[in-house]
Amino acid sequence: MNSERTEAVPDFEHDESFRDSIGTVDKAGKRVWITPKKTKGKFYNARTWFSLLLLALLFSGPFIRIGGQPLLLLNFFERKFVIFGAPFWPQDFHLFALLLLCFVIFIVTFTAVFGRVWCGWACPQTVFMEMVFRRIEYWIEGDSNKQRKLNAVPMSFSKLFKKTIKHLIFFLIAFVIGNTFMAYIIGSEPWWEIVTQPPTEHFVGFMAVLIFSGIFYFIFAWFREQACVIVCPYGRFQSVLLDKSSIVISYDFKRGEPRGKKSRSYTGAKLGDCIDCHQCVDVCPTGIDIRNGTQLECVNCTSCIDACDSVMTKIKRPKGLIRFASYNAIKTGDHRKFTPRIFGYSTVLVVLLIIFMAVLLSRKDIETTVLRSPGTLFQELAGDGYSNIYQFKIINKTLNDIPISFKLKNKKANIRLNQQNFIVPKNNLYSSMMVIDIQKSQLNPGRNQIILQVWHGNKLLEEVNTTFQAAAEFK
Numbered sequence: 001m002n003s004e005r006t007e008a009v010p011d012f013e014h015d016e017s018f019r020d021s022i023g024t025v026d027k028a029g030k031r032v033w034i035t036p037k038k039t040k041g042k043f044y045n046a047r048t049w050f051s052l053l054l055l056a057l058l059f060s061g062p063f064i065r066i067g068g069q070p071l072l073l074l075n076f077f078e079r080k081f082v083i084f085g086a087p088f089w090p091q092d093f094h095l096f097a098l099l100l101l102c103f104v105i106f107i108v109t110f111t112a113v114f115g116r117v118w119c120g121w122a123c124p125q126t127v128f129m130e131m132v133f134r135r136i137e138y139w140i141e142g143d144s145n146k147q148r149k150l151n152a153v154p155m156s157f158s159k160l161f162k163k164t165i166k167h168l169i170f171f172l173i174a175f176v177i178g179n180t181f182m183a184y185i186i187g188s189e190p191w192w193e194i195v196t197q198p199p200t201e202h203f204v205g206f207m208a209v210l211i212f213s214g215i216f217y218f219i220f221a222w223f224r225e226q227a228c229v230i231v232c233p234y235g236r237f238q239s240v241l242l243d244k245s246s247i248v249i250s251y252d253f254k255r256g257e258p259r260g261k262k263s264r265s266y267t268g269a270k271l272g273d274c275i276d277c278h279q280c281v282d283v284c285p286t287g288i289d290i291r292n293g294t295q296l297e298c299v300n301c302t303s304c305i306d307a308c309d310s311v312m313t314k315i316k317r318p319k320g321l322i323r324f325a326s327y328n329a330i331k332t333g334d335h336r337k338f339t340p341r342i343f344g345y346s347t348v349l350v351v352l353l354i355i356f357m358a359v360l361l362s363r364k365d366i367e368t369t370v371l372r373s374p375g376t377l378f379q380e381l382a383g384d385g386y387s388n389i390y391q392f393k394i395i396n397k398t399l400n401d402i403p404i405s406f407k408l409k410n411k412k413a414n415i416r417l418n419q420q421n422f423i424v425p426k427n428n429l430y431s432s433m434m435v436i437d438i439q440k441s442q443l444n445p446g447r448n449q450i451i452l453q454v455w456h457g458n459k460l461l462e463e464v465n466t467t468f469q470a471a472a473e474f475k
């Protein structure tokens, strides 16, 4: 590319008028229905395989078991979360919050370096929309031109048939997604009960599945790219996360401008490599022209790269007129990725990860809660002592069943349990009642502080402080 041509296009970089509107809304404020052209190319193939992997993971997630736990469970109702088979109990909420924070900072850092790659490649919205629903639409209604023609013609038997079949399939898939979503929230076993038992027995669960299915159907059949452009908070944040060193889908304006039809070059006009064929715009699922520069609507799906590469191949020019590159790399050839901002984000991320690991490693294997039974004070024993009733809960956070026994520290006591040596199942919770009898000679009048020891065989696992109530006066 010669530099004369580059200097001849200063307006291109400064004309930001395209940001005054979005590609999916016309001047009258009405929705512009996007019917992107089918994409072909190496990025699309890679995305297809990657999406298949993600879809397999997504649909099997609630059913895969690691140490008896699901791969992922997000039970907000019972505040039980399982991530990669590791359960997080309500007592671990600080850990869960830390993990979420690390994830958010990771996404922020990743976005600042590589732009919105998550959106185009891994976000369930894009994966389902582009790799499932859009493909079904192509299969039933044809490519974008045929879809537009079908939408424009009056209703006929053929049009009604195609639209009905398409929406039926859309709803069926939305129903499958709704069920999977439900299994992620409540767990696969309770979900299976909802599915296999009459709706009257699980009316709330049954309605929830139908509502989730309806929402997914609405999103993929009608709302579509609006979810990314208007609703998604991550998309909104993009403008503050990206800078000129971020690697995003970029049009090489130095090489491409001034753009023009190939035929114009015969008139002697000095033209760039962009032949203004509009292919990159036609395939865009959010309806933007990436040649205007990075835009909020771009989900980094790479369809425009594939489209432009195939045009460049046809006209025998090098591929990569649209490619992954930062603005600085195109403008000045500066490929630096590790800017002070990225250094700052990375430092915060590393510090948070260290804190998370420290908290995780110091997490106890079991966690015991002991509370005096509400409404009871004490009972005087026939002999010479008092008894108190307690409720206790033990959470076993390990992958092994743990037999447990109790002792009292520094006091002789008789501890009565339903089962003297009980087992707390792995990754589970055991709750029961116990009665503690203590001789008067071991007690002070009124409230006494006692320490309950939790033993596994000869190993002391934990000590829990609680109180023991005796009469206000006794001899």
Ligand code: SF4
Pocket: 251, 256, 259, 273, 274, 275, 276, 277, 278, 279, 280, 281, 291, 307, 308, 309, 311, 321, 322
């Ligand atoms: S596909 Fe490539 S050549 Fe065609 S308009 Fe887009 S950037 Fe220009």
Ligand code: SF4
Pocket: 249, 280, 283, 284, 285, 286, 287, 288, 289, 290, 297, 298, 299, 300, 301, 302, 303, 304, 305
């Ligand atoms: S501009 Fe390109 S990468 Fe961005 S959404 Fe459109 S087609 Fe996808």
